[in-house]
Amino acid sequence: MxxxxxxxxxxxxxxxxxxxxxxxxxxxxxxxxxxxxxxxxxTGGSMAGQPPPPELARxxxxxxxxxxxxxxxxxxxxxxxxxxxxxxxxxxxxxxxxxxxxxxxxxxxxxxxxxxxxxxSPAADRGLHERIALAGPDDEIKQLADTFDLMLTRLDRSFDGQRRFIANASHELRTPLTLNRTLLEVALHQEPASPEVRQLGTTLLAINDRHGRLIDGLLLLARSERELTERAYVDLADIASHVSGPDIKAELAEAATVGDPVLLERLVQNLVENGVRHNVPGGWVRVATYARNGLATLEVSNTGPVVPRYEVEGLFEPFRRLGTDRLAGPGVGLGLSIVRAVARAHDGDVRAVPRDEGGLVVTVTLPAAS
Structure with a gap:
């Protein structure tokens, strides 16, 4: 020890x-x-010239x-x-x-x-507004505290600048994408358009929609990493019942929490869509909600490709998926990143465990509503 x-x-x-x-x-x-x-x-001899008694000899x-x-x-x-x-x-x-x-x-x-x-702190930048503000003599410890406060100030400014940049860039990109979509739709509905032009226009519309979803995901990710300003009573079972389709196994019990309804709905929707998208033919997707030990829990599991345990953490990074760095195919690669950001913004957590048969079990835990 x-x-x-x-x-x-x-x-x-x-x-x-x-x-x-x-x-x-x-x-x-x-x-x-x-x-x-x-x-x-x-020094001296015997007392008064008398010989010493025997007991005082020597x-x-x-x-x-x-x-x-x-x-x-x-x-x-x-x-x-x-x-x-x-x-x-x-x-x-x-x-x-x-x-x-x-x-x-x-x-x-x-x-x-x-x-x-x-x-x-659950949110990435929620605690950066705190300062030590140590009082006392200007000694080594106070210099350390002041240096720590200065570091927090610079980190706070960096996070604010990053969020503002993402939000501003996403808003600026919406306008040309909307304009491109309008021009493509007008060109496709014109009578003289040849089949080749219509095929090209359809492909460009699909690419345009993909970019639009990417921008929406970036905006949602930037919003979910901020401190929540709106909180309401939300039952995860109600959201899951609306999001789940007929082919999804639902085992829904009351799982009430308090948070932003829009962000929580997107969290459930992303998990369900992720389970459906990364499945195998003839597989299944299961959604379960329950409340236990003061936590509202959402659990989404599916059959799918075998996921190595060392790659599970990388799936929560933006623009990442299994086996590749950049997402190629459906989706924009922000689903699980948004899920983790929303969960942490609500003082919760998310974890994923690979199934031995293939697929994942993703569990989101949030503080239960009192």
Missing amino acids: KLTVRGRLTLVYGGLFLAAGVVLLGFTYVLVKQQLPAKALI PDVIFQRVVEDTRDDALSALITQGGIALLVVGAAAIALGWLIAGRMLQPLHRITDAARRIAE
Whole structure:
């Protein structure tokens, strides 16, 4: 188990304090030992010229023994009492160091909490509006917080610019596409048009429609990655019943949530269309809705080609599908990207699991309506 920074700082502080205390205690022991006499100095003779009594014979030996015992007791008491005092003060110093380290690291906890909230935000840019705004002296920690705030500001501007660019470009492209469609339809309905011209016009109309769906998908993707401004009671089972066709197996139970009805309808529609489009002849598509553990769940499964597990995550990227980087064929390659963006905008999640027999099981979970 790895220690936290607070624990390591406390151990370093406490270790240094105890080491310094041991050195100080040892130095004091040496000084006191040098100051205490090792031998007694006996001067003079017997008292009043009388011979010493037998029990006081050799007083220098007895006094020397008393001096040595006193010296040993003093040094022993110094080591024992000093060691106990060092341990008590060391424990208090370690506890104080733990409190001081926590106090000093508190601004770092604020930075970590802010970064975690932004990273766990369901929408890609929802948390970028948050700032740490750390107050206090202009030290290293405040400089780190200010740098983090500056990074968030630039990321926020980048996301806003990206959304505005997609929205503006999509709107600007709608006009020429609408004009092209009108001119093609007029040319096709003219009597002198030859079969070759009509075939060319039909092909160009199909290409025009494809580009129109691509623009609509980009607009919807840009909208779904913004914070929701409209929320209403929505039952996923009602949406699935309207979207599902007669050839789709439906097992629909109430799965109520709160969100944007237009975006949620597009989410269900994209999943069902994706299951139908990427199916095999004679296969099946199943749609199920239910509420469980505080979550409204939509599950769409189908038979289809075998999907390697390592390619599942790439299917949620824009303009990607199985086995190719660019989409060639029906669709515009934004279906699952829009599904994930809409789910995350509603504080939900989406996951796909490949079936061993072929096909996918795509599950969308959203917070259930209270």
